[in-house]
Amino acid sequence: MKLRTSVFVISCVSTLSFACSSPTRTPNTNSTSAPPSSAAATPDPFAEARTLFAKDCQTCHQPDGKGGPVKLEDGTRLKVPSLREGHALRHPDSEFRKQIIEGGDGMPSFKVKMSSRQVDEMIRFIRQEFQGGITPPPEKGPKQ
Numbered sequence: 001m002k003l004r005t006s007v008f009v010i011s012c013v014s015t016l017s018f019a020c021s022s023p024t025r026t027p028n029t030n031s032t033s034a035p036p037s038s039a040a041a042t043p044d045p046f047a048e049a050r051t052l053f054a055k056d057c058q059t060c061h062q063p064d065g066k067g068g069p070v071k072l073e074d075g076t077r078l079k080v081p082s083l084r085e086g087h088a089l090r091h092p093d094s095e096f097r098k099q100i101i102e103g104g105d106g107m108p109s110f111k112v113k114m115s116s117r118q119v120d121e122m123i124r125f126i127r128q129e130f131q132g133g134i135t136p137p138p139e140k141g142p143k144q
Contacts, residue, residue: 049125052118056110065130078106083130092139096123 044050054063060070060080067080081088091099100119103109114122127136 046121046125046128048118049121050129052114052122053125056113057122060107065126076106080106083126088126089131089134090137092137093123094139096126 053061060078061067061083062080065083067082070078070080072078097119099107100114100122101109101111110119127134
């Protein structure tokens with residue numbers, strides 16, 4: 001009888017020891033929680049500018065910002081400059097702002113379509129998305 005009791009106690013202690021030392025996983029009883037997602041954790045800071053670009057700019061500047069020859073609905077042909085290279089990299093923000101607001105050289109004015117804040121966001125979007133986040137050239141001082 002003592003042998004049986006000793007075997008029983010040893011087996012219980014072993015089982016308890018094993019159960020306590022191995023990690024257990026319990027099923028998720030909270031059905032409303034979802035595993036954390038790194039994609040959802042970082043919102044797109046350029047979401048509004050990206051939408052505006054797709055709606056108002058990419059027809060001419062292309063989705064990748066490379067520009068190129070474009071034929072407008074009225075038959076006008078334009079050579080649209082790239083936002084990725086050339087003189088676009090040498091423009092200070094004030095020149096981008098003026099071009100977007102006033103238009104010119106075939107580009108329409110966006111004075112009534114975009115607020116001042118949206119224009120600033122568009123410039124930051126262009127700098128980040130198409131120009132690799134470069135630091136814009138310094139603003140030109142008054143001519144003397």
